[in-house]
Amino acid sequence: MNRRAIRAIVRKDLKVTMQNKGVVIPLLLVPLIMFIALPSLVGLMPLLGNIPDSDLAEIQLLVSRMPPTLQAEFAGYTPLQLLVVMMIVYYLAPMYLIVPMMVASVIAADSFAGEKERKTLEALLYTPTTDQELLLGKLLAAWLPAVGVALVGFVCYSIVANLVAGPIMGGIFFPTPMWLILAFWVAPAIAGLGLVVTILVSSRAQGFQDAYQMGALVVLPLLALMISQATGVMFLSTGLVLLLGAAVWLLDGALLWWGGRWFRRTELFGRL
Amino acid sequence: MANQTVIETHQLSRHFGTVTAVDQLDLTITGGEIFGFLGHNGAGKTTTIRLLNGVLAPSAGTARVLGMDPVVDGPKLRYHTGVLTETPSLDDRLTGRENLRIYADLFGVPIAKVSSRVDELLGIFELTERAAERVGGYSKGMRQRLALARALLHEPELIFLDEPTAGLDPVATRHVHQLITRLSREEGRTLFLCTHNLEEAQQLCDRVGVMEHGRLLAIGTPAELIRQTYKLLSLDLEVAAADLPLALAQLSRYSTLQVQTLNHEQIRMHGIARDAIPELIATLSAAGVHIYRVNPREPSLADVYFALHEEATR
Ligand SMILES: Nc1ncnc2c1ncn2[C@@H]1O[C@H](COP(=O)(O)OP(=O)(O)OP(=O)(O)O)[C@@H](O)[C@H]1O
Ligand SMILES: [Mg+2]
Numbered sequence: 001m002n003r004r005a006i007r008a009i010v011r012k013d014l015k016v017t018m019q020n021k022g023v024v025i026p027l028l029l030v031p032l033i034m035f036i037a038l039p040s041l042v043g044l045m046p047l048l049g050n051i052p053d054s055d056l057a058e059i060q061l062l063v064s065r066m067p068p069t070l071q072a073e074f075a076g077y078t079p080l081q082l083l084v085v086m087m088i089v090y091y092l093a094p095m096y097l098i099v100p101m102m103v104a105s106v107i108a109a110d111s112f113a114g115e116k117e118r119k120t121l122e123a124l125l126y127t128p129t130t131d132q133e134l135l136l137g138k139l140l141a142a143w144l145p146a147v148g149v150a151l152v153g154f155v156c157y158s159i160v161a162n163l164v165a166g167p168i169m170g171g172i173f174f175p176t177p178m179w180l181i182l183a184f185w186v187a188p189a190i191a192g193l194g195l196v197v198t199i200l201v202s203s204r205a206q207g208f209q210d211a212y213q214m215g216a217l218v219v220l221p222l223l224a225l226m227i228s229q230a231t232g233v234m235f236l237s238t239g240l241v242l243l244l245g246a247a248v249w250l251l252d253g254a255l256l257w258w259g260g261r262w263f264r265r266t267e268l269f270g271r272l
Numbered sequence: 273m274a275n276q277t278v279i280e281t282h283q284l285s286r287h288f289g290t291v292t293a294v295d296q297l298d299l300t301i302t303g304g305e306i307f308g309f310l311g312h313n314g315a316g317k318t319t320t321i322r323l324l325n326g327v328l329a330p331s332a333g334t335a336r337v338l339g340m341d342p343v344v345d346g347p348k349l350r351y352h353t354g355v356l357t358e359t360p361s362l363d364d365r366l367t368g369r370e371n372l373r374i375y376a377d378l379f380g381v382p383i384a385k386v387s388s389r390v391d392e393l394l395g396i397f398e399l400t401e402r403a404a405e406r407v408g409g410y411s412k413g414m415r416q417r418l419a420l421a422r423a424l425l426h427e428p429e430l431i432f433l434d435e436p437t438a439g440l441d442p443v444a445t446r447h448v449h450q451l452i453t454r455l456s457r458e459e460g461r462t463l464f465l466c467t468h469n470l471e472e473a474q475q476l477c478d479r480v481g482v483m484e485h486g487r488l489l490a491i492g493t494p495a496e497l498i499r500q501t502y503k504l505l506s507l508d509l510e511v512a513a514a515d516l517p518l519a520l521a522q523l524s525r526y527s528t529l530q531v532q533t534l535n536h537e538q539i540r541m542h543g544i545a546r547d548a549i550p551e552l553i554a555t556l557s558a559a560g561v562h563i564y565r566v567n568p569r570e571p572s573l574a575d576v577y578f579a580l581h582e583e584a585t586r
Contacts, residue, residue: 008377012363019365123361123422125327127378128350265346266329269322 001136005129009137013111014145020114022209023106027149031099035153036160038095042087043164059083066235084165089176093236094226098219099153100187101194104146105218108195111141112202113210125265135263139195146191154183178238186241189248194218196255276303277336278430278462279324284333285486286319293319295486296333301479303429306456306463308473310577311483317466318358320483321432324464325353338430351380354428356436360419364408368399368418371407372425379426393421396451413444420448424455431455432464437472445472452476474573482577484584494573501576504543510565511556513537519561526552540569 017023056079063074063082074082115121124134154175161174175183197218228234236244279301286294294316301307309317322328324337326346335342340349362371369390376386394400397417407415416436423431433452437445453476455461467473473480474494481491490497511519513536523531523541530542544552546568553566 002380004380004383005378008374012366012374015370016363016365118364119359120361120363122357122359123355123375123419124378126325126350126353126355126357127375128347128380129378130347265327269328 002129002133005127005133006137006140009124009129009134010141010144013107013138013141017107017110017114017141020110023110026106027103030102031149031153031156034092034095034099035156038092039088039157039160040164042084042092043161043168045083056080056083059086062086067237070235070237081169084168085173088161088165088174089179090229090236091226093179093182094222094229096150096153096157096182097187097190097222097225100146100150100191101218101222103149103194104142104191105194105198107142107145108138108198109202111138112199116202121268125269131263131265132260134265135260138199142195142198143188143191146195147188150187150191151183154179154187178236178241181238181241181245182236186245186248189245189252190222192252193248193255196252196259200255200259277301278303279335279337279464281324281335282333284320284323284335285331286316286323286328287331292486294323294330297486297488299481299488299491301462301464303462304456304460305478306452306465306476308477308480309464309466309483310468310470310473310480312581314485315483316486317483318434319486321355321434321464321466325350325355325432351426352428353430353432354423354426355432356419356423356434358434360415362407362415362419362422365406367404367406368410368414369394369403371418372422375422376425381426389425393424397421412439413441416440417444420451428461430462430464432466434466435468436465437467437469449476470572470574470577480573482580484581489580489584490576494576497576498571498573499546501579502571504545505549505571506540506542506569507544507549508534508565508567508569509539509541509556509563510537510567511539512562512564515561518559519556522556522559522561537564 059082060079063071066074074085077085115124129137158175158179162172165174166172225234225236229236234240277300279299281297281299284294284297284299285292297316297320309320311317319328323330324335324342326342326349329343337349338352342349363374366374372390372393373386376390381389391400394403397420399414399418399421402410402414407418410418416439420433420436423433436452437448440448449472452463452465456463465473465477477494479491479493480497482489482497490500492500509519516533516537516539519539520531520533523529523539528543532540532542534540549566549568553563557563
């Protein structure tokens with residue numbers, strides 16, 4: 001493996017991508033909403049006015065449907081604390097995962113389909129890089145920023161959560177072990193998934209917009225996760241999150257193995 | 273590398289669905305030569321370059337380039353070849369200098385030399401002043417020059433130029449011609465030049481090959497091709513005005529010649545074999561005709577090109 005060439009590809013893609021407004025704007029906006037605005041809102045909710053008792057009752061109903069281990073965890077909470085924990089620790093967790101997925105998929109769409117669109121791929125294919133180096137460079141160019149944004153976002157989210165909800169919770173309550181696993185184990189895997197799916201889609205897509213829109217479909221499983229939590233079908237326990245991460249990593253590996261087999265420059269040229 | 277075989281193909285072919293882009297190509301190119309690859313749009317020139325660099329796989333046949341098989345040794349081979357692609361394929365969102373620096377890394381230019389090599393090429397191609405600007409704002413000629421600079425970063429011994437002067441102004445075109453000549457004559461590199469400019473090919477190339485529908489119609493030095501295609505030439509003759517009747521009388525004895533009087537001292541004849549010229553002049557001269565000028569009207573490579581295509585489509 002020629003590390004210098006891989007680094008050059010990563011550097012090139014990052015520089016080029018950061019100049020596309022269609023990439024940078026969602027890249028800044030979405031994390032800002034997810035990591036700062038949403039947790040702030042949850043923490044400020046009690047200040048904005050009284051939460052109707054009916055809402056709190058509904059939450060308690062939801063808790064009663066949870067697995068016994070989680071019920072035990074929630075046992076000592078006041079209704080308000082319960083609301084904060086449910087929102088910040090559980091409901092927003094799938095939303096958090098949307099960020100690495102989106103970042104990876106936006107950058108990958110720009111770097112694969114966009115490169116085809118801008119006709120800059122040909123010169124790259126004439127370089128002495130091997131097919132594997134080319135693929136690895138392209139993958140890292142999207143994966144590294146996605147993981148970076150997810151981790152920085154996790155730190156921001158933790159700070160904001162403790163700042164706004166700490167007083168209600170009576171001290172620092174975040175991150176929970178489940179969130180540590182989410183940030184360090186699941187988020188990188190999810191970034192990989194967004195990336196690989198977008199690349200597979202890009203090979204059929206005409207350009208950046210096209211690939212980006214099709215790639216956005218990978219968000220659907222995360223929405224499903226969100227809904228199943230909100231309706232009490234499933235809850236993100238520590239064990240489940242560990243398992244989820246493992247499953248996504250496996251899926252990443254399988255897709256990458258499958259995609260890597262057809263990633264040949266000679267095939268790309270057949271379609272240029 | 274001079275006089276060594278640099279490119280050798282054997283029955284090299286590539287199909288795209290029902291289209292045969294390259295059809296059983298047999299080609300041998302020697303080190304240090306400037307080889308011109310001619311042919312209509314879609315004749316298979318660009319596809320051949322791709323095959324020879326291992327970025328496209330042949331459907332059949334084999335190639336050896338610099339002693340390597342492009343299919344197997346593609347990455348290694350590409351350290352030694354430089355390609356100017358048909359479209360410059362530059363990153364518009366990067367500056368001129370960034371474009372070169374990144375490719376210097378990709379081509380493995382020694383790290384300590386990257387800056388000096390990039391600056392040197394920016395200088396050669398007169399881009400130093402605009403090097404910090406984004407390529408998106410470059411003119412077509414500037415892009416072409418930058419793409420050329422990029423193809424030469426790693427000092428490749430075999431250089432493929434796909435229409436290097438397309439769309440360039442006359443001054444820029446001359447610069448490119450001088451560059452090509454220098455790369456070959458002074459630095460001993462081999463050049464594989466695809467062009468639609470037949471004058472350029474005739475002027476620059478040691479040998480040319482003419483492609484049509486993926487097949488190689490003819491190959492040789494421009495002069496050879498002209499001679500092969502045009503066995504009979506036209507010849508203009510300027511004689512003393514007083515000798516014109518005598519000259520015409522002498523020429524009338526050659527039954528295959530078509531003779532035409534242009535004015536009171538100039539004759540044009542068609543259908544004369546190259547080998548017959550010395551004898552004809554000797555005969556006229558012996559008969560007492562004063563000859564001031566003998567001007568064979570040489571067909572150009574362009575004439576050959578059109579004749580070959582006409583023949584092929586017939
Ligand atoms: N990736 C591809 N997919 C399908 N057909 C292709 C592909 N690349 C080339 N062809 C076809 O192969 C033939 C040869 O194309 P090629 O680009 O090699 O021609 P060329 O001689 O370079 O033409 P030009 O002078 O226009 O550049 C054409 O008919 C072209 O349409
Ligand atoms: Mg071409």
